[in-house]
Amino acid sequence: MVFYGSRKLQNFDAALIAYLFGTVFALFGIIYRYCVWLQRPPTWMYFKRGWQLLFSKSFLEYAGLSVQKLVRNIAFQRFIYPRGKTRWWGHFLLATGCLMAFSVTIPLTLGWIHFTMNPATSINPADTNYYEAHLFGFKVMEFKLGSWIAFFIFHILNWCSWLVIIGCLLFMRRRLTHAGQIATQTFEGDWLPLILLIGISVTGLGLTYDYEFLKGMTYEFMAVTHAVTVILFLIWIPFGKFFHIIQRPAQIGAHLYKKEGEKRGMAICPHTHKPFTTQMHVDDLKTVTKELGFDFTLEDGSSHLDLSPEGKRSALAKAHLKAREASGKFFG
Amino acid sequence: MTTSYYKTDMEFFVDMQRCIGCKACEAACAECETNGQQSMIHVNYVERAVTIQTTVQVCMHCEDPVCANVCPADAISKDEFGVVHTANTARCIGCSNCVMACPFGVPIKEEKYDMMMKCNMCYDRTSAGKKPMCATVCPSQALYYGTREEMRRMRPNSVPVNTFQFGKLEVKTKVNIMMPAGSTMLKID
Numbered sequence: 001m002v003f004y005g006s007r008k009l010q011n012f013d014a015a016l017i018a019y020l021f022g023t024v025f026a027l028f029g030i031i032y033r034y035c036v037w038l039q040r041p042p043t044w045m046y047f048k049r050g051w052q053l054l055f056s057k058s059f060l061e062y063a064g065l066s067v068q069k070l071v072r073n074i075a076f077q078r079f080i081y082p083r084g085k086t087r088w089w090g091h092f093l094l095a096t097g098c099l100m101a102f103s104v105t106i107p108l109t110l111g112w113i114h115f116t117m118n119p120a121t122s123i124n125p126a127d128t129n130y131y132e133a134h135l136f137g138f139k140v141m142e143f144k145l146g147s148w149i150a151f152f153i154f155h156i157l158n159w160c161s162w163l164v165i166i167g168c169l170l171f172m173r174r175r176l177t178h179a180g181q182i183a184t185q186t187f188e189g190d191w192l193p194l195i196l197l198i199g200i201s202v203t204g205l206g207l208t209y210d211y212e213f214l215k216g217m218t219y220e221f222m223a224v225t226h227a228v229t230v231i232l233f234l235i236w237i238p239f240g241k242f243f244h245i246i247q248r249p250a251q252i253g254a255h256l257y258k259k260e261g262e263k264r265g266m267a268i269c270p271h272t273h274k275p276f277t278t279q280m281h282v283d284d285l286k287t288v289t290k291e292l293g294f295d296f297t298l299e300d301g302s303s304h305l306d307l308s309p310e311g312k313r314s315a316l317a318k319a320h321l322k323a324r325e326a327s328g329k330f331f332g
Numbered sequence: 333m334t335t336s337y338y339k340t341d342m343e344f345f346v347d348m349q350r351c352i353g354c355k356a357c358e359a360a361c362a363e364c365e366t367n368g369q370q371s372m373i374h375v376n377y378v379e380r381a382v383t384i385q386t387t388v389q390v391c392m393h394c395e396d397p398v399c400a401n402v403c404p405a406d407a408i409s410k411d412e413f414g415v416v417h418t419a420n421t422a423r424c425i426g427c428s429n430c431v432m433a434c435p436f437g438v439p440i441k442e443e444k445y446d447m448m449m450k451c452n453m454c455y456d457r458t459s460a461g462k463k464p465m466c467a468t469v470c471p472s473q474a475l476y477y478g479t480r481e482e483m484r485r486m487r488p489n490s491v492p493v494n495t496f497q498f499g500k501l502e503v504k505t506k507v508n509i510m511m512p513a514g515s516t517m518l519k520i521d
Contacts, residue, residue: 184452244422251426304435310376
C-alpha cells in the first residue's frame, strides 16, 4: 500500500520513516489484539450478528442506521453529552483533534499525500505562486501561497494540537477534582494517555514555534521528542486505553442488534409479565453463557436467564424467605 | 497512583427479610461519587398483589463475575480486593449483556448514556476505609458493613453465606447473605 500509494515510493517522504515503522507496528498490534478480542464468545457473537444483520434483507435500513450512529456516536460522541457537558466538550475536542490529525499524518507518512509547487507559476518570482496537493499522485486541489487557506492547511496539525490540549486539560481538571474519578483512576490507564497526548501536541506545536520564532535552533530536540512521543502513542494503541478508539464502532453493532431483536419479538418475564429485552438477546445469552461455563438451566428445564433483572431479584428474595420460613425464624 | 485504605477485614452482609422498603439506601446510594451520583441499589416489592415483602439488592461482587465474562468489550473488571467495578466508560458499548446475564439482577443500562452502570460498593468510600453509603443509613440493618465478629455477636442464630445455586450453576460472592444457622448455601429455582 505504501509502495503503490506513493507511486513506487517517488512521493514517499523518507524523513517520516520512523513514523512509518511506528504505524506498521501499530497496525500489526491492532490486528493482533482485535483477533484475540474477537475470540471471546460474547464479542464474537456481537461481531457475527452485527455483520449478519447489516448484510441482511434490511440492508438499506441498517446501513442508514449505521451511518446515523456513526455520525452521532463516533464523530460527535453524543452519548457522552448526558454524562456531563464539560465532559463531552473535553472528549469531543480531544477526539476531533486526534481524528483530524490521524487523517492528515497517516496518509502523509504512507506517502499517499504530497505537495508540490505549481511549475507554471513558480518560474517567474513576480507571479503569485500556487501550491498543489496530490492524493495517490493525483492532483486534488491548488491554493495560493500566503493565502488564508494555505495558512490553515500548513498549520492544520497545530489546530489539532490545540484541540487535543484543551480537551486533555478539561479531563485532567476532572480527574483532579472528581472524587469518584480520584478513587478509581490509575496512572497507566487514565493519566498516562492524557500526558502522552499533551506531550505529542506540545512538541508538535514546538516544531512550529521553533522555526517561526527560534530560527530552528531547537528543531532537532523538538523533532526527536515529537517523534518519540508519537511512536510511543502508536505502539501503545493496541495495548492501552487508546484501543477503545478501535472498539467503539462495536456500539453501532449493538444498536443494529437491538433494532432487529425488537422486530423479532420481546422476551416476557415470567415474574413481572412485562417485556424486558429482546428474545434474541436472551437466546444468544443462553448460548454465550454456556460457552463460558455458566449454565443457568433450572431443574424444570427453564433458565434463570428467562427472568428479567427484577424477576431475578424477586426470585432470590423468595428463596431467602423460603429458607427463613423453613428454619422457623424470620430473623436471627 | 491512588493509595487504597480498603479494609480487608470488613465485609458486606445482606438480610433482605429485614428490608422494610424505606428506600433510605436508595437516597444514600445517590450520594456515591463513583456512581455519578445516581442510585444503583435496587429496592422492589417482591409480589405487590399478595405480600408487602420488599427486597434490597446490592452488587454481590461475584468471585467469577458473569457480568464481566459476558461483556463483549472487556469493560468490567475485578480488583485485588474482589470488588467488581462498574463499566469502564471508555469501553462499554451499551449492549446490556451484563444487565441480562447477572444472576442477581444488579446492573442497570442507562439508555441516555448508552452505558451500563452498577454498584461498586461505594469505592470512593470503601477505598478510604469508610462504609458504603447504603449500609450507613439502613435503619433495620438489612444492609450491614462490618467485621464477621460483629455480625456473629449481633446475629447469633444466623450465618453469613456467600454461595448461591442457580439451577446447575454455583456462584460464590464477596458479599454475604444472612441465612439461618447451619445453612451453607441459598438455592434459587
